[in-house]
Amino acid sequence: MRKHADWRSHWYIQLAISALIGAIYARWILGPVPLDPTNISWFRDDRATYYIGWALFRQDPHLHWPLTFTNWINYPIGDSIAFMDPNPLLALLLKPFSPLLPHPFQYLGLEAVLLCTLQFFFGFRIFMLLLRGDWLASVLSAAFLLIAPPLTMRLGDHFTLANQWIVLAAVYLFFLILIDKTPRRRLVWFVALLTAVAVGTNMYFAFSAVSILCAAAFGVWLFNRDEWRFALGIPAACCGGGLLSGVAFGLLRFDGAGAQGYREHAANLLTFFNPLGYGSLILRELPTGGNSPEGFMYLGLGVLLLAVILAPVACCRLPALRSRARILVPAAICCTFLLLLSLSTRVTLGSLVLDLDPRQYLTKYLSIFRASGRLAWTPYYFIVIGVLTGVVRAYPQRVALPLLSMALLLQIVDTAGVRTGARNYLMMPVSNPLKSSVWSQLHRFHRNLIVVPPFPCGDDMPGGGDSWRVFGLLAADQGMRTNGYYAARTSLANLKFQCEELPQSFRASPLAADSAYVVNPAIAFEIARGPSGPGNCHLVDGFILCSTKTDFGLPAVVSDVPLFPSTGSVKFGGDTSARKYLDFHWHATEGWGIWAQGSGELQFRLTHGQMAQFNSLRLNLAAFVGPHTIHYRIVSGRWQTTGQVGGGLPTRAENFDATIPLDPSPDGLVNVQLEADDAVRPMEVVGGFDWRLIGVGIRSTELLSAPPFTSSSAP
Numbered sequence: 001m002r003k004h005a006d007w008r009s010h011w012y013i014q015l016a017i018s019a020l021i022g023a024i025y026a027r028w029i030l031g032p033v034p035l036d037p038t039n040i041s042w043f044r045d046d047r048a049t050y051y052i053g054w055a056l057f058r059q060d061p062h063l064h065w066p067l068t069f070t071n072w073i074n075y076p077i078g079d080s081i082a083f084m085d086p087n088p089l090l091a092l093l094l095k096p097f098s099p100l101l102p103h104p105f106q107y108l109g110l111e112a113v114l115l116c117t118l119q120f121f122f123g124f125r126i127f128m129l130l131l132r133g134d135w136l137a138s139v140l141s142a143a144f145l146l147i148a149p150p151l152t153m154r155l156g157d158h159f160t161l162a163n164q165w166i167v168l169a170a171v172y173l174f175f176l177i178l179i180d181k182t183p184r185r186r187l188v189w190f191v192a193l194l195t196a197v198a199v200g201t202n203m204y205f206a207f208s209a210v211s212i213l214c215a216a217a218f219g220v221w222l223f224n225r226d227e228w229r230f231a232l233g234i235p236a237a238c239c240g241g242g243l244l245s246g247v248a249f250g251l252l253r254f255d256g257a258g259a260q261g262y263r264e265h266a267a268n269l270l271t272f273f274n275p276l277g278y279g280s281l282i283l284r285e286l287p288t289g290g291n292s293p294e295g296f297m298y299l300g301l302g303v304l305l306l307a308v309i310l311a312p313v314a315c316c317r318l319p320a321l322r323s324r325a326r327i328l329v330p331a332a333i334c335c336t337f338l339l340l341l342s343l344s345t346r347v348t349l350g351s352l353v354l355d356l357d358p359r360q361y362l363t364k365y366l367s368i369f370r371a372s373g374r375l376a377w378t379p380y381y382f383i384v385i386g387v388l389t390g391v392v393r394a395y396p397q398r399v400a401l402p403l404l405s406m407a408l409l410l411q412i413v414d415t416a417g418v419r420t421g422a423r424n425y426l427m428m429p430v431s432n433p434l435k436s437s438v439w440s441q442l443h444r445f446h447r448n449l450i451v452v453p454p455f456p457c458g459d460d461m462p463g464g465g466d467s468w469r470v471f472g473l474l475a476a477d478q479g480m481r482t483n484g485y486y487a488a489r490t491s492l493a494n495l496k497f498q499c500e501e502l503p504q505s506f507r508a509s510p511l512a513a514d515s516a517y518v519v520n521p522a523i524a525f526e527i528a529r530g531p532s533g534p535g536n537c538h539l540v541d542g543f544i545l546c547s548t549k550t551d552f553g554l555p556a557v558v559s560d561v562p563l564f565p566s567t568g569s570v571k572f573g574g575d576t577s578a579r580k581y582l583d584f585h586w587h588a589t590e591g592w593g594i595w596a597q598g599s600g601e602l603q604f605r606l607t608h609g610q611m612a613q614f615n616s617l618r619l620n621l622a623a624f625v626g627p628h629t630i631h632y633r634i635v636s637g638r639w640q641t642t643g644q645v646g647g648g649l650p651t652r653a654e655n656f657d658a659t660i661p662l663d664p665s666p667d668g669l670v671n672v673q674l675e676a677d678d679a680v681r682p683m684e685v686v687g688g689f690d691w692r693l694i695g696v697g698i699r700s701t702e703l704l705s706a707p708p709f710t711s712s713s714a715p
Contacts, residue, residue, distance in 0.1 A: 009133075015121055022117030025146055026109070029155050029419055030426060035109035038102050040473075044430045046085070046157045048469045049486045051106050053084035054091045055476035058098040058105075066250030067092055074494055075448055075481040080250030082200075083487040087111060087160045088249050089200035104477070108159045118165035120146045126172050129180065130389045134397070140404040141388040144411060149278070149298045149418045150380060156422030163205060166198045167377050170209035171385065177216040177234070178327055184230045191234055192241035199245035204374040210238045211334055212378060219330035259489055260689045262363055265371035266344035267295030272380065274298060278417035281410075289348030295373025297380040298418075302411025306403065307387045313394045331386075335379040341366075342375040364687045370488075433463070434474060438540050438552045443478040445549040448515040450502075452523045454484035457499035459588040460579055462518045462543050471518060480516075495691050500597055503584045506530045510548070517546040522584040525559040534559070561669055564604040568614070569702040581701075587692050592653070593622060593699035595692065598679035602701065606668040614703035617672065618659045622697035625654045626685040628678055632696050635673040637663025651686050653697065659704065674698065 027035065033042050043051050056072035064070060064078075068088045071078030082088040090107060123142035131137050145168065154162035173190055176182050191213050198206040217234035220227050246252045268274065274286040275298050282301060299307075314321075321328065345357035345366065357363070369375065392400045442449065453461055455468035461484075463470045468486040475482035483498055503523060510531040511517060519527065519537070524544045528534040537546040538554040545552065562580045564570070572578045572593045579589065585600040606614075623630040623645040630645045639661055645654050664670045676695030683690050 011125075014124055015117070018121035018124065019113075019117045021120050021143075021146070022115075023113050025120075026112040026116045026155075029152060029422055030109060030112055031423060034112065034426060037105050037107065037110060040104050040106050042426060042430060043106075043473070044428065044469065047108055047159060048473065049084050050086035050108060050159060051104075052469070052472035052476055052485065053081035053086040054094075054107070055104065056472075056482070057081045057086075057091055058095050058101075059476075059479055066248055068249050072475075072481045073483075073485040074498070075450070075483045077494060077497060079485070079487065079491075079494065080253075082249045082251055083489045084485065085160045085202065085488055087163065087201055089197060092200075092249075111159055112155060112162065115159075115163045115165055116146060118163075119148075119151060119168060122165050122168035122172050126168065126175065126385060127389070129172070129175050130385070131392050134392065137392045137397070137401060137404060140401070140408055141385075141392070143408055144303065144384060144388060145381070147412060147415060147419075148380075148384070149275075149300060149415050150296060150377060152415065152418045152422055153278075153293070153296055156425040160202050161204070161374065163201050164377055164381075166194070166201060166205040167208050167212070167381055169194055170198075170212040171378075171381060174212050174216040174331070175327070177213075178219050178330070184227070184233075188230070188233045188237045192237035195238045195241035196245035199242050199251065200249050203251070204369075204371070204377075206242060207369075208338065208375060208378045210235075210242065211338055213238055215330040215334035215337075218333065219326055222329065223326045253489075253491060259367060259370040261292075261370045262367040262372065263344045263346040263360075264290070265292045265294035265373050266346060266348070267291070267297065267339070267342040267373035267376040269343065269347070269349040271295050271297045271373070271376060272299045272383070273304070275414075275417070278415075278421050280417070281414045287351035289346075289351055289353050291348055291373065292371075294371040295342060295376055297373075297376045298415070299380070299384065300411045301414040302407035302409075303384055303387055305410060306391050306407050309403065310387060310390045310394060314390060317394075331382055335382050338375045339379045341369060342372050342379075344369075344372045360688075367689070432473075433470060433543075434541055436540050438545070438554070439474055440478070441552075442474075442516050443480055446514055446516040446547065447480060448512070449475045449478070449480045449482045450512075450515050450517045451482065451484040452506075452517060452519045453503055453584070454498050455486060456490070457495075457503075458586070459576055460520045460522065460584075462520055492691050500693065506532070511536060511546060513548050515547075519544050519546055520584070521559065521580065522582070524557055525561075526584060528559045561603050561605045564606055564610060564670075564703065568610075569700060571700045572698055573700070582698075587694070593620075593697050595622075595624070595697040596674055596676070596695045598693045598695040599673065599675040600695070600698075602670075602672040602674065602698065604670055606662070606664050606670060608668070610703065611662075611664055611668055614705055615662050616659055616704040617662050617670075618657060618702045618704050619672075619674075620655065620657055620699040620701070621674070622653045622655050622699060623676070624651070624680060624682065624694045624697070626651045626680055628680075630696075631677045633673075633675040633677070634658055634660055635675070636660050636671070637665075639663055651682070655699070662703075 033039055040051060057070050060070040060072045066080055068080045068082045069078055070081060073079055081091060090111060094107060120142050123145035124138050127138035127141040151162055151164050177187055194209060198209040214235050217231045221231035268288050268291050270286050273283060275283055276285055276293060276296055345362050347354040347356060391403055449471060451462055451467055451471050455461055461467045468484050471484055472482060506526045507530050524537045527537060527546055535556040536548055537544050537557045538552055539557050544557055570578050570581055574591050576589045581602060581604050583601040583603060585597045587595045587597060625645055625647055627647055627649060629647040633642045641660060645656060662670060674696050679693050679695040681691055681693055
């Protein structure tokens with residue numbers, strides 16, 4: 001009997017069994033398509049981002065520092081693929097084997113098997129420790145952690161965020177530190193290793209793991225002062241392992257560390273009881289107070305039932321809990337800390353909202369936790385582990401095992417909607433607008449694929465908001481460097497170059513011979529009147545493709561200035577089609593109008609009838625007013641007028657009108673330049689993440705017959 005028990009205690013036997021169970025569960029959730037490493041037909045959203053980052057990184061023949069840096073994304077500046085969240089540790093480990101791997105090759109399906117394996121493995125190890133080697137109870141309890149709804153939901157798209165085994169590994173070390181006799185030096189090395197792995201996977205896992213481990217260190221210091229050196233060694237190991245990993249993966253970048261979305265992607269206090277739209281056997285979807293699903297932490301009916309069964313026993317044995325203070329106190333501190341952070345400064349309880357920071361003074365400091373709801377992973381897993389351990393320890397085995405079995409079956413049935421939702425989202429159809437054979441020939445003539453403007457520069461990107469996926473996958477397939485990519489964090493320097501400097505360069509510089517360009521109509525117009533001249537751009541599948549190397553066997557696109565509408569007016573608010581009257585120096589269309597990038601041009605052509613009927617143009621403009629006065633200048637042909645809008649707090653968009661004479665060319669061409677000498681970036685004035693350089697904005701314009709030129713300014 002003892003020999004039979006011994007083989008089950010070996011970690012490698014446990015890992016092998018976990019691998020089998022993990023593979024079965026991953027196959028159950030994902031189906032066969034994602035498990036095929038050569039199949040990329042199902043890539044969209046986050047999984048497409050992961051693949052693009054990996055595929056371009058593996059094709060970079062050079063070794064860089066940081067190790068995950070490459071100029072095959074964000075070309076020519078480059079960036080670390082760690083900001084694309086492709087599980088950079090896996091990408092780094094697989095890159096040396098890239099010559100042996102097929103093209104294409106994706107590891108998301110294999111990653112799912114691995115993370116499910118480790119989820120079950122560390123769950124099993126935790127319960128074997130807490131349940132005193134009860135093998136069957138540990139298997140049943142670990143199964144609850146494997147089918148955890150927060151993990152299953154992430155397998156629908158956010159594969160990197162499904163690596164929640166890192167939280168369990170940290171919890172396992174937490175218990176080893178506090179109640180096991182494992183050699184202390186070995187534990188310190190494990191702490192450093194886990195922290196390094198967590199940093200190399202995702203920031204939220206790193207912060208959660210460090211919080212758990214530091215809580216364990218506090219427990220050692222609080223209840224065993226003789227081990228103060230060990231208590232200090234744990235946070236030191238966290239700092240050392242995390243710092244080395246952060247430097248190696250290029251994550252220690254403070255410019256662009258924060259991001260928009262803080263307070264929106266927070267957890268709700270009812271998140272543990274809310275099945276959201278996935279459904280439940282009994283519980284209904286609860287209001288979230290406007291929060292996104294990032295804080296989804298549904299416990300499931302099986303766990304909730306066990307909690308109800310355990311509650312009266314726990315209440316009767318409250319004095320006995322004092323003997324568990326060594327574990328309960330640091331665990332409670334850690335869970336409370338992370339739960340509070342997960343709620344953000346906008347605390348929600350169902351539909352009730354308590355805004356602790358209505359002016360968002362703290363947002364610029366806390367926005368590094370953009371999706372703060374993810375920090376509730378740790379309280380979630382501590383609750384589940386506590387309930388399951390409590391049931392097994394409170395009841396005899398003949399009672400506890402049937403309870404666990406029935407609760408597990410209930411949990412599987414109750415959370416079926418989460419698994420169905422994940423599988424359905426994975427298998428949603430993905431379209432590719434690139435049909436022409438021209439795209440498959442790009443690599444023959446070019447080394448780079450440049451999209452102008454690239455994501456996330458406004459709303460006039462070729463391909464719209466999906467441009468990063470469409471042309472990122474194309475670049476990966478063609479083995480070309482590209483500038484467009486989707487990253488969780490983007491530095492201000494990168495945004496300035498790709499969104500402002502690159503579009504402006506075509507006026508003074510020709511197209512690079514080694515690059516193919518996918519541009520919008522405004523950029524095509526600039527290319528035609530710049531040093532490259534006309535005839536370099538062609539229409540392919542509705543996209544404008546430009547090159548100096550080849551004409552692709554296609555006629556050139558003729559870029560012309562549009563006629564002013566016969567209605568005599570144009571409204572720019574909420575109408576992206578009105579952008580055709582503007583050059584490329586404008587930001588995204590908003591409901592009220594459009595902001596210029598410091599300066600911008602309005603360009604159109606008048607018919608002979610319009611030139612005879614109208615001689616003035618009224619502009620309804622806006623200025624972003626901060627502490628300083630805004631000085632603007634309007635130039636139209638031979639005419640120029642200047643003005644100012646007084647500064648003062650609070651910051652605001654202030655409207656004003658300007659009427660200028662029309663001065664068209666003989667063929668009716670009108671060019672109106674709007675310039676601001678005091679253009680500002682809102683993030684530099686009021687904080688936040690609005691990096692755009694804002695000058696004047698335009699709401700509407702209208703042709704007038706009034707002969708005199710007038711200019712007025714009004715709030």
